[in-house]
Amino acid sequence: MTQDPVDTRAGAWLGLALGITFGLCFATGLWSHVLQHPPDWFTPPPRPAGLYRLTQGLHVATGTAAIPLLLAKLWVVRRRLTEWPPVRSVVHAVERLALLPLVGGAVFLLLSGTANVARWYPWHFYFPAAHYAAAWITVGALVVHVGAKAGTTMAVVRRPGPGPSAEPGERARSDRRAFLLGVAAASGTLVVATAGGTVPVLSPVSVLAQRRPGQGPQGLPVNKTAAAAEVVDAALDPAYRLVISGPAGERALSLAELRALPQHQARLPISCVEGWSATARWRGVRVQDLLALVDAADAEAVLVESLQRSGRYRASRLSGAHIRDADTLLALELDGEALDLDHGFPARLIAPGRPGVLQTKWVARLVLP
Amino acid sequence: MTRPLSDGSTSGRGLVVGLVLGVPVMLVGVRSAVVDARDTHPAELSRWLIGAAAGHDLVLLPVIGTLAWTLRRVVPAAAWPAARAGAIVIGTLALVSWPYARGYGASPGNPSLLPRDYVLGPVVASAAIAAATAVVALVAFVRHRRRIS
Numbered sequence: 273m274t275q276d277p278v279d280t281r282a283g284a285w286l287g288l289a290l291g292i293t294f295g296l297c298f299a300t301g302l303w304s305h306v307l308q309h310p311p312d313w314f315t316p317p318p319r320p321a322g323l324y325r326l327t328q329g330l331h332v333a334t335g336t337a338a339i340p341l342l343l344a345k346l347w348v349v350r351r352r353l354t355e356w357p358p359v360r361s362v363v364h365a366v367e368r369l370a371l372l373p374l375v376g377g378a379v380f381l382l383l384s385g386t387a388n389v390a391r392w393y394p395w396h397f398y399f400p401a402a403h404y405a406a407a408w409i410t411v412g413a414l415v416v417h418v419g420a421k422a423g424t425t426m427a428v429v430r431r432p433g434p435g436p437s438a439e440p441g442e443r444a445r446s447d448r449r450a451f452l453l454g455v456a457a458a459s460g461t462l463v464v465a466t467a468g469g470t471v472p473v474l475s476p477v478s479v480l481a482q483r484r485p486g487q488g489p490q491g492l493p494v495n496k497t498a499a500a501a502e503v504v505d506a507a508l509d510p511a512y513r514l515v516i517s518g519p520a521g522e523r524a525l526s527l528a529e530l531r532a533l534p535q536h537q538a539r540l541p542i543s544c545v546e547g548w549s550a551t552a553r554w555r556g557v558r559v560q561d562l563l564a565l566v567d568a569a570d571a572e573a574v575l576v577e578s579l580q581r582s583g584r585y586r587a588s589r590l591s592g593a594h595i596r597d598a599d600t601l602l603a604l605e606l607d608g609e610a611l612d613l614d615h616g617f618p619a620r621l622i623a624p625g626r627p628g629v630l631q632t633k634w635v636a637r638l639v640l641p
Numbered sequence: 642m643t644r645p646l647s648d649g650s651t652s653g654r655g656l657v658v659g660l661v662l663g664v665p666v667m668l669v670g671v672r673s674a675v676v677d678a679r680d681t682h683p684a685e686l687s688r689w690l691i692g693a694a695a696g697h698d699l700v701l702l703p704v705i706g707t708l709a710w711t712l713r714r715v716v717p718a719a720a721w722p723a724a725r726a727g728a729i730v731i732g733t734l735a736l737v738s739w740p741y742a743r744g745y746g747a748s749p750g751n752p753s754l755l756p757r758d759y760v761l762g763p764v765v766a767s768a769a770i771a772a773a774t775a776v777v778a779l780v781a782f783v784r785h786r787r788r789i790s
Contacts, residue, residue, distance in 0.1 A: 340733045343705070350702060363653045366660070373667065376694035383693060386737055391746020391755065395689065401673075401680035406690065408670025412663040419659020423652045447722060454726025458733045465734060465766065479762030480741055488753030497751050614751075 279348045282448050284428035286345040293338040298411050300331035304545060305404055307627055318597040321624030325543040329470045332547030333463050335385045340458035342378055370416040377410030389482055389546050469548030483548040489612035492552050495544060495628060498613040503634045506579040512618055516638045518566030527618045530604060533557045538599035544628040554622045556603035560595050568640055571595060575641045576621050579634040588630040594623050602635060719785030720778035727774025731767045738763040
């Protein structure tokens with residue numbers, strides 16, 4: 273079967289763009305995964321403080337930009353769906369077989385990622401785990417496909433001039449260019465339409481942004497409210513005590529006692545896995561100072577537990593590198609006021625370079641693991 | 642004289658290299674899905690992966706094809722590149738807007754989440770894109786008419 277040469281060129285350029293966007297998505301997604309589930313040999317670095325904000329914003333933006341690229345690529349190669357004979361050789365059969373996990377995985381990743389940002393979960397699996405597994409399968413299939421098609425893509429990229437001999441001249445080139453420009457405009461439009469939750473200057477035109485900068489209690493968006501976490505009564509209870517346990521035993525501190533300890537200030541972002549982020553001024557007690565009360569200032573890790581009785585994120589592990597960072601606080605105030613209940617009153621963890629889900633709210637205990 | 646491209650044909654040697662490097666990567670994903678089965682629900686995940694490919698090929702692709710075929714017949718040839726670009730932008734914006742517009746993720750107890758009007762915003766944006774597209778398409782059409790007259 274003769275392949276339309278215009279399709280081959282457009283397909284090659286779109287394939288290259290998809291390789292870049294999926295590569296960036298995979299790398300930033302892996303970074304998010306290892307921060308949340310660090311292997312034994314890896315200690316998440318606290319610095320730079322805004323690194324996760326950048327990588328996760330990039331993850332969501334490149335995934336969003338890939339939507340028009342993927343649809344255009346599949347449109348350009350649509351004739352191969354019905355090509356005859358469907359299999360010409362063993363090599364061709366293997367290459368076509370690898371397209372199923374590639375196409376299914378790529379569409380699934382973009383669909384599920386978009387649904388997650390829109391907080392729509394029409395499935396029973398746990399989104400991060402399924403998204404993570406599907407990402408490896410898709411990228412593996414992409415590597416197979418790149419191996420099979422790299423020669424064609426490189427030939428197109430290296431020879432942008434007059435094109436294949438069968439090409440019907442300037443009109444076809446102009447048509448292809450207009451098509452690719454339309455796809456690029458769609459990618460750009462979607463990024464602008466969704467990025468306002470983390471790039472405030474885009475907010476007025478970000479018609480699909482999940483958050484609006486400055487909207488929320490104390491001008492900061494909230495992911496999980498105290499009511500949703502079922503901690504309202506426990507958090508407002510005057511008998512609240514922060515319990516710290518270590519080699520020297522256990523200490524229980526009331527909110528007044530916490531406020532009486534040396535207070536420190538840090539300007540740090542809350543960076544959500546869904547791509548939005550916002551910076552605020554936090555004030556509270558250094559976690560290292562709290563651990564020093566039980567002779568655990570040099571601990572290699574501490575478990576920060578919430579008043580929440582259940583939930584995947586009711587506790588988070590803080591590494592030694594984070595404990596020793598001067599900006600890792602048990603925050604009591606946000607922008608000069610006591611924390612709002614939805615931001616973790618009476619006390620919450622805030623540390624540099626961590627995903628928002630690990631910035632445990634309504635902290636009840638600091639325990640050495 | 643230009644040499645014809647390989648025309649989308651598969652490189653056997655490249656495929657072997659791709660398989661050697663890519664299959665282990667795929668197996669990491671399969672292993673993760675199986676080991677973490679309580680969270681990944683492998684059977685359901687498999688249905689979603691196959692369903693995503695089938696949904697695209699059997700539903701979305703024919704819909705896009707029908708819309709493109711219809712638009713191609715309505716729009717003059719000179720205005721087609723601009724009209725198609727506008728349709729791509731508006732179409733993908735509409736597609737991504739859908740779960741927002743349906744309000745699946747809205748949470749009455751958390752007004753900071755999904756705080757916008759996700760119907761009006763995309764409609765206004767689409768109208769602005771359509772207007773800009775119409776201007777560009779009209780200019781292309783008039784230029785074409787002047788050239789041939």
